[in-house]
Structure formats: structure tokens, C-alpha cells
Amino acid sequence: MIQDFLNTHTFNLLQMLIVFIGYLMPIPLAYAAVYLWHHYRQERFIAGIKWVLLEIQVPRDVIKTPAAMELVFSNAFYHRSKKGFWEEYMIGAPWLWFSLEMVSIDGRVHFYIRTPSRIRDLVETQIYAQYPQAKVMEAEDYVWNIPQYTKNGDWNMWGAEFAKEKDDVQPIRTYKQMDDMKSGIKEEFKVDPLTPTIEYLGSLPKGQQMWIQIIIRQDIKMYHGPLTHKHLNFYDYAEEYIRNMLEPFTKYGKGMGLGGIDTFEVRAPGFLDLIVKQMTACLGQIHFDVGIRIIVFADKRLHSLEKFNELRKSCRLVFRQFAQPNSNQLERLNATQFDAPWADPTGLALTKIKKRMLDFYRLRVFFHPPIQNSIKYPSLISAFFPSGRSQIFVLSLEELATIYHFPGMVSETPSFKRIESKIAKPPSDLPI
DSSP states (O other), X not given: OHHHHHHHOOOOHHHHHHHHHHHHTHHHHHHHHHHHHHHXXXXXXXXXXXXXXXXXXXXXXXXXXXXXXXXXXXIIXXXXXXXXXXXXXXXXXXXXEEEEEEEEETTEEEEEEEEEGGGHHHHHHHHHHHOTTOEEEEOOOGGGGSOOOOTTSSEEEEEEEEEESSOTTSOOOOGGGSGGGXXXXXXXXXXXXXXXXXXXXXXXXXXXXXXXXXXXXXXXXXXXXXXXXXXXXXXXXHHHHHHHHHGGGEEEETTXXXXXXXXXXXXXXXXXXXXXXXXXXXXXXXXEEEEEEEEEEEETTTSOHHHHHHHHHHXXXXXXXXXXXXXXXXXXXXXXXXXXXXXXXXXXXXXXXHHHHHHHHHHTOSSSOOGGGSSOOOHHHHTTSOOOOOOOEEEEHHHHHHHSOOOOXXXXXXXXXXXXXXXXXXXXXXXX
């Protein structure tokens, strides 16, 4: 039958290609339709979430290491769950996310946590459980005190996002790798890895502001396995990644084990031994999908362009103390700047990028951006019209507690807002 059809109809190559594409077209169209529907339902659901911004103040004499913050994160922010087809595609319910923020306004340092209002009680109780003398209160959202960026406005602005430079499996430097943070060392002799950041935030003069935003959720990021080439979660991918890294240093023995089982012996060189141990230790922890964003401002009426450029360049180093060159570090990306002058001769594109950066910070957008910012453009197009697609990476519980925790007595920054005395509960036997 097919032969008779071909004998009575003549097709050239172009016609056959068009027919072939026509038969396959429903597949990408169906995929695009499902993607757009999913995005639409999530946007509808997210628009109905109520948020609350909490400010945390700790007393001067608090004695806690970042390990206390690990318990806060694991008990209050790690909402591990699975979603069925109805909940994900019909209702559009996303996985909950939270924003951890360190802010300097005229040199005054603040710690904030933005959370869905229905999780507020859980967040407060877990903070009080580890920091019983702290003060947690609802705060006015500071992001609306700065007007929207305009090229000729009163404020200079620069922003960027940060992500791991190397693979997510390789850890950054954590507080446990600093010997001075071990238990038994007096508080005044400890080295808090966050102190350099807080000191810098506290050094900003009047008319300058710096906002640091760390957005987190349970780890749902998927990876392409280097050995099995399957779609894997973080833990399975990490195992394959380590095995693939050690493959050149592995000796296999077929049937050499008890009962004739296959054996293998790994003799990793010294420069890999420490890295592999750190990666293996991370596998025993829970992990979070993370996005980091930083924005700095300078009032043009108080600071020259030269002073603003000094602020812009120095703020890139706020995460330098977490760098572990032989393993991983946080690098800057999606900065609000063009490296080539011909990329934006009018300055209109840069203004648009800065406005988008500020809007994304205000709305705490990272995991669910507008659809035009969720697609990775080709390199040639992205060089002139950057999509601003955010890069999500993974941090272990220990890594996350290292870059965001409430400092203890070791931090003496005078502009860090603390409580002068402990807050104690009233006696239970007072007459009513």
C-alpha cells in the first residue's frame, strides 16, 4: 500500500521534511502547553501567599556557634514533601521558600527572615528554642524605602547574584573547618566566619546601603548523572560524581572477594583525599536549594561616583572568607553591568536590568521568575539581551549555617542592633 502511494505521489526532500515535522509538531506543542499551564497555576497560587518580615535581635552576651542555626534551619525551613499531579499542576502549589537577609542601612546592621505568614509561629518558636533571649518582631519592609531606579535618579545602584563556582557537590569553607570554633574554646577567643561580613556592613557611612538576600527551599534540583546519564537528585548525583572522580585511582578485582564477589580498591592521591572526605561528610546532611543576591545603593547627594564605585567593588568580597580554593567558592554572576561598551551604547538596557534586579529583590523572586526570565537564551543573544536567568545551587545544612547565623559575643560591631539585656519570662506564680 505504501509502495502504491509513493508510486502515485512524487515528493521531494523538502516536502517530506515538512510532512515529518508536521507529524512531530504536537509533541513540542504539548510540552509547551503543559509548561505554560504549570507556570500560570503557580503564579496564581503564589499571588495568594501572605508574607511576613521578621527582624531578629540577639543580646550582647549570647554564646552560640553556627550549630544552633543548623537546628533552626532543619526544624523550621526544611519542609520535605512530595507533590502529586493534582497539587502541582492543577492547584499550582509550589514548595515553600524563605528569604534570609542581612542589611546595612547607613551602617546600621539588621537581620531579617521573610516567611509565609502561616509558618511564622514555627519559625519564631525554633528561633526562641536556640536563642531564648532573642527578640523576634514583625518589621516594616525596608525594600520600599528606596525608590525605583532611574538613570537620573538620586541613587546609584549596583547588584549581582552569587553561586558556587564549581559543582554543587564540592563544599565551600565552613565554620567546622576553623579550629577556633571547636567546643571548649572561650567565646572571646572564637573566630566567627561571619564577623568580617558584619564588620563591613557596619562600616558603611550615612547615605549608603547594602542588602544581602539568601533565598532557600528544600532541595528539589535535579542533575544529569556522569556515569548512568540518568536524571538524579542531589544525593544520587553526589555519589556518582565522587565515583567518577575516583575512577582513575580505582583498582577492580573481578571475583576476588569472599564468595566470588567483585572488589575494588581506591587509592586517592593526597590532594583529593581531603576534598573527597568533605564531600562524603556533606552527604550525611540535609540540603537546600539556594539563591543569593546582593544590592548596594549610594545617595548621589552625599556620595560621589568614585565613592560609589569603591562600594560596588568592595561588596564583591563579602563572601571571600568562605572560599576554599581547592574545593569551591562563591562567585559573582548576573551583575548589573556590561563589560563591553558597545553592548549597551544608550544605557537603556542597563537601566532595565537594574530595575529588574531591584524588583526581583523586593519580591524575593528566585525560584519562580517570570517566564521570560526562566529561559536560558543562546550565548550570542544573551551577550546583548541578557535574560537574567538566576542560577540555583545547593548548600548543605552546615554550609548554609556558616553564611547566615546570628553572631555571638565575638562580634563587637557597634552598629549591630542588639538587645542590651536578656528578655526573661515573668514568674509563673504571679497573681492575676
